[in-house]
Amino acid sequence: MIELNIMTVVALAAGILALIDGIVRLRGRGTAILAIIEIIVAVLFLIAFIPPIAAVISIDIALRTLAIVLLIVLALQLILRGSTRRGSVAITVIAFVLLAFWLVVNLGWIAIPGITG
8 A cells, every 4th residue: 555645745746747747848849759758757657656566666766766767857858948838847847846855855865854754
């Protein structure tokens, strides 16, 4: 069973926002190949939270790897943003910040009392 805590909610929110950002960028003008990669990685990141799949794979390594790849893709989307609206840039930045925060806490680089166990 998936443990629902604040860090899981942050990771799920980051994955959902990255998926929405990829869909918006795919429909608009911009780098389509990066949008497709972003959608694929975001879907894999979200699928890794499903309990039967989490039991089969090493969840920590898979989630951390997918988070790093998704961070790289989001950073590239910010650099090569093309002609997107201001709102989609905000979604990209929010997803990037949430995912970076989750990754830093998950790697144990910072400890927040009450949030980390």
